[in-house]
Amino acid sequence: MRLQILLLTVALLIVDVAFADAIRQTKNEHYDAFRQLDVDLPTPNVYRTASGAPGTQYWQQRADHSIKVTLDEDNRSITASQSIRYTNNSPDTLRYIWIQLDQNRFADGSIERLTQTAGQEEGQDQLSYGTLAKEQRYSDIEHGFKIERVVDGRGRDLKYTIVNTMMRIDLPQALSSGDRTTISIDWSFNIIEEAIIGGRGGYDHFPENDTYIYFLAQWFPRLAAYTDYTGWQHKQFLGAGEFTLEFGNYEVEITVPADHIVSATGALQNESSVLTAQQRDRLKQARNADKPVFIVTPEEALANEAEGTTDTKTWVFKADNVRDFAWASSRKFIWDGMVHKQDDTKQPEVLAMSFYPNEAEPLWSQYSTHSIVHTLDVYSRFSFPYPYPTAQSVNAWESGGMEYPMITFNGRRPEPFEPDEDDADAGEKPANTYSRRAKHGLVGVIIHEIGHIYFPMTVNSDERQWTWMDEGINSFLQYLAELEWEEDFHNHRDSYSILEYVAEYMTSENQVPIMTQSDSILQFGPNGYTKPAASLVVLRETILGRELFDFAFREYAQRWKFKRPTPSDLFRTLEDASGVDLDWFWRGWYYSTDHVDIAITDVREYKVSTANPDVEFELKRQEHADEVPETLGQIRNREEGRTTRLERFPELGDFYNENDEFTASNADRNTHTDLVEGLEDWELAALQRAAADDDYVYFIDFSNIGGLVSPLPLNITNADGSVEFMMIPAEIWRRNSLAVTKMLIRDEPIVSIEVDPRRETADADFSNNHYPGRIDKSRIELYKQEDETRDLMSDMLRTLREAKGGTSDSANVPLEPASGNN
């Protein structure tokens, strides 16, 4: 039965593969898990080489921006004039260019809004308060870009066509390779309230004191990318697939109320006109400080937010070679900063800064800026020195995070501390502070978002196409940086937690491969973040080892810094630089939905036979005696003192009573002599040595249940109690990816074998990893064993059930049938 299922699985696999691959296995069910990816990867060319590096004629477009923007706080809108200088470095002639209008995602008639589907619960139509409030806001306020004017460098109107979140501008004269053109656009839009509409930017309203934080992202018409692999990347913005952007220099003048503090991509150009002498002095101190220094203190911020003004100030920022620009502005901001020094001639010092309201204290002044500097420390070691003059963390919202060059928007505000009933050391903690998880949450989100300044802000992968290329790689590095922040961060037990979770997900029937376009991913978190991150943990710790992985990964980062890599460039570079064929790894983890589940199905123990009947037959007699116990009736007869007829009549004995089946005959001896004479000298020597060594020989059967081929880390426990760790590379599966047998010769008998004892392969089922078989307790059984925890929980559940009575926690708006339809 089991075999049939296995064969069926194989057959299905082959059918799938047969449809997908140009090369097809048509005669039997053999699946080549190690087949090279060559036919599946794009053909190398002058832009992208077969080694995964940028080619000799690699090119990318360039878009320099200069923007003057004004925040209208009363109307919560912004108005801007923008000039874009676009350089066509491609070999192609362009008759039009495409611009991204991301704010149009929120406009009436947007694809995203039109294609949102309604919910049902228990057969009832469902309308959440959130959806209702959002719809009301949409009907009250018009969202999306209002394009006032599009002109060329000489002020002549340009024809433009808006296609949802994209805009095509027709050029009066085609733009030849190597040429430049300038386009100016005047525009405005109403800023969304992020908590109501949901987005990556907007404003955050504090109703308690009617104050605001503005954080602007995807806020200006941005050039769509034009690439060698897909032409214009103008796939519509539907909310999930993030951004594909071009590098360029930015100069942005931001006019805001005079009491606002502004944080933005780049470096501030006009300190003297926007900062007080005291603030300038403190900023100077921060540039030399190895701990965060306040530029605006909590008390000053509190006083500031209580006032308000009708005056304005204009903050000027410049940023070189960035792919985007974001900014935040508020009169609520506390501001601190410190320096990050690095071994780099271009950028020896980086100013790390945080901006946050008093509502984020005391968590933020303690951890935000330190988290930035920690990220720069760790990420630079794995990739390249941080390439920009500033790195900023802004508390823009209550939760979540979002990244832009040099600036990140991060959530996590503290909640008043209440001790956990089952937290033993709760008594030592002061009141009115934050939980351990709030701290780890903040440090984690800042590491993640600042980390994105490396991937994809500098290693500029195509997010609209491949979420995993930045989110997966960044989640992997975030995990490494968290391990280096403090031990047992987030209760990470080494790599166990992430690999355990990903294994559960990877067993799912309906999932998609990692190599899936961003908007089509079914399970965004596990697929775009966790699975690629887990795969890189396995690749680094288990398959390549740290030395090879770190070298190859750094090579990838440095090759593609300020360039646009595709998945094949990553796959090829990691192979090229590590010297290890990883096609099986990419095929299994990135192109398939297989999971890792290796079972140890049988172990057979042998001794090498001398083939000499006088030696071997005696051994066999002993073995037989050990294995087949004497008949119970015979034992009891003897105990009763009953004698056999043979004992009473010895004359009944003959040849067979004197010789059992284990007695060597002359015929046996002759066979042995023939055997020995038939052996070559070296064969005889090997046989005699093995017999003298008295070795044990083991044949160990492994079965690949999950389909994804994996290395076999083994713990082998010997009879003397010693434990030996052994790593068998994944290539053991190259001729048969479903079942293999490994032979081991040992001078000690083996008593047990365990596959993946360190839990490093993402194996989904450990119940089949032991020989002899072992029954592990399930998670729920382990939980139930913790009597105290369980009792406390049971009491709590009972109390809550009783207290709850008939009320419901429903988040749904009560709906009544419309009148007349009853």
Add this chain to the structure above:
Amino acid sequence: MAITKQAFFRRLGVSACAVTIFVTAFAFAHRMPGSLSTIKTNASTGIIEIIHRLHIHDAELGMVVLTGERQLTLDQLAGRARLALYVEEQFSIAPIVAGEIGPRLPLELIGAELDGDFVLVYQQYAGDLPAEIAIRDAILSDVFPGQINHVNVAAGDEIRSLTFSDGDDWLTLHLE
């Protein structure tokens, strides 16, 4: 549409109830909210064990939205217990009898604990899983518009999956 709605009110006896809190659409710039539930028979005890795995962050925010208590945290036993009770309401398994969804299996709520970035909610059922089942998994889908819930059912050597999104209600599975 309204007629259908009323019919359902009557048949299921669901009372529409108002909550005073104002639920806002929390958006995630990044990872979308989702949960993963696994249903598996414990080979040694024969009990069906159900583990719901949620990101702590999503679960906590969801519970804050649902209860209107901004201070609710899963660091505390009470917070975890309330989440467990909520999950119990939102997740059901029922046999399919003669093509209709039968009475729900009485799943026993065991508890909840934190594990790294995740919170796990445990349920169990001392009985056999019927061959034809319907599952309802509305965990946090009443809070986050983009919530996707994934259920893996281990049936023999196979894992069968259901994905709940965009207001999916009951989904069915035929187990071999």
